[in-house]
Amino acid sequence: MQKQAKAKSTILIFVSLFISVIVGVILQGSGNAAAAELFRPLGTIYINLVKMIMVPLVLSSLIVGISGITDVKQLGKMGIITVTYFSVTTAVAVIIGLVLSNIFKPGIGITVGSEIYNANEFPDIMEQIVSIFPDNILEALLNANMLQIIFIAILIGIAIVKAAPKGELLRKIAEDVFEVVSLITKWIMIVTPLGILGLMIPTVAANGINVLLPLGKLILVFYLAIAIQNGITYTISLKCFSNFKLKEFYGALLPAQIIAFVSCSSAAALPVSLKRTQEELKLSTEVSGFVLPLGATINMDGNALYQGIVTLFIAQAYGIEISIPLQVIIILTGTLASIGAAGVPGAGMIVLSTVLASVGLPIDGIALVAGIDRILDMGRTYTNVTGDAITACIVDKQMK
Numbered sequence: 001m002q003k004q005a006k007a008k009s010t011i012l013i014f015v016s017l018f019i020s021v022i023v024g025v026i027l028q029g030s031g032n033a034a035a036a037e038l039f040r041p042l043g044t045i046y047i048n049l050v051k052m053i054m055v056p057l058v059l060s061s062l063i064v065g066i067s068g069i070t071d072v073k074q075l076g077k078m079g080i081i082t083v084t085y086f087s088v089t090t091a092v093a094v095i096i097g098l099v100l101s102n103i104f105k106p107g108i109g110i111t112v113g114s115e116i117y118n119a120n121e122f123p124d125i126m127e128q129i130v131s132i133f134p135d136n137i138l139e140a141l142l143n144a145n146m147l148q149i150i151f152i153a154i155l156i157g158i159a160i161v162k163a164a165p166k167g168e169l170l171r172k173i174a175e176d177v178f179e180v181v182s183l184i185t186k187w188i189m190i191v192t193p194l195g196i197l198g199l200m201i202p203t204v205a206a207n208g209i210n211v212l213l214p215l216g217k218l219i220l221v222f223y224l225a226i227a228i229q230n231g232i233t234y235t236i237s238l239k240c241f242s243n244f245k246l247k248e249f250y251g252a253l254l255p256a257q258i259i260a261f262v263s264c265s266s267a268a269a270l271p272v273s274l275k276r277t278q279e280e281l282k283l284s285t286e287v288s289g290f291v292l293p294l295g296a297t298i299n300m301d302g303n304a305l306y307q308g309i310v311t312l313f314i315a316q317a318y319g320i321e322i323s324i325p326l327q328v329i330i331i332l333t334g335t336l337a338s339i340g341a342a343g344v345p346g347a348g349m350i351v352l353s354t355v356l357a358s359v360g361l362p363i364d365g366i367a368l369v370a371g372i373d374r375i376l377d378m379g380r381t382y383t384n385v386t387g388d389a390i391t392a393c394i395v396d397k398q399m400k
Helices: 002-029 033-067 072-104 125-131 137-142 146-163 168-190 192-206 216-241 246-263 266-279 285-298 301-317 324-340 347-358 363-368 370-399
Strands: none
Touching (some): 033 146, 033 266, 033 285, 072 146, 072 216, 072 285, 072 301, 072 324, 072 370, 146 168, 146 285, 168 192, 192 246, 216 301, 266 285, 324 347, 347 363
């Protein structure tokens, strides 16, 4: 009975996605794109509900997960495996993007307009490190600063282990909070199809075929890169380093992937990712509670793909040749900047401006892709969320 309910929920999500695209195209084609805005409140309410539970869910799951590891050395091992895999797949993603851009040259023939892009300054790396350590716990929670919340949870989790048995009451409270918030997550999942309608219909209506055609080649190359990263890099990782079959993994993660795709938010998909990996894939609370929140904050494989492709796209549009040494710099800068941009609003564009500056390309070139950024962001977020879950599966096997 439970399996039938889950299958029905997945079907409803797909039906909602299909209806959203059809309705959005019809409204855009008939000139009634403004009518699509009537659906937007559904999406806003859905995202607000997810944000409402995100902080207590992440905080409680991390505390429960880390305090369940009685050996602090095991926590260090888990952290090393996680960050190493994040770094490797992010570098691979940048390389895939560069290779495809060199082969298909999506920027050739693009007319460079007079648009000007005002790039935000990339945060200083030392400021980023300092910002991890909060001066006020409540402020970190109220602002939903995920890096600070992760640090707080790790600190509390380790302290519970070291203070045992006196910390057991605090651990029990965290477990109870996690159970309650997980139940609320299940309720929110029920209204996911309505949330998808509210998120997708305005997006499709605003970004109709007319917007896509001029940059169609770039979109196709980007989604080919997404397919390679997911179909090859992640498939090999899953088969070689985890205990899960492809059908089993993707069947469990599908709702989270769809939410990531339509919302363009790894944070919005995080509660569902936690729920599905723990209940369907049976990953330990310790691993999923540590890897997934961390991944939602610093693992940006989809963004890395974007950096590689769009950087060369802009160079080709401006008629600028990028040498192999400069492409190596793009790989290094794209990898480090994607990880370093954790928690920065509009991180994709900020990181791209940093990568462009590192190889001497005009930052104004970002204006060429600004119109289709939402379309590309869907694929970026889908890949980020999938990569986080793959990492959790790999770390779970290694820790066992």
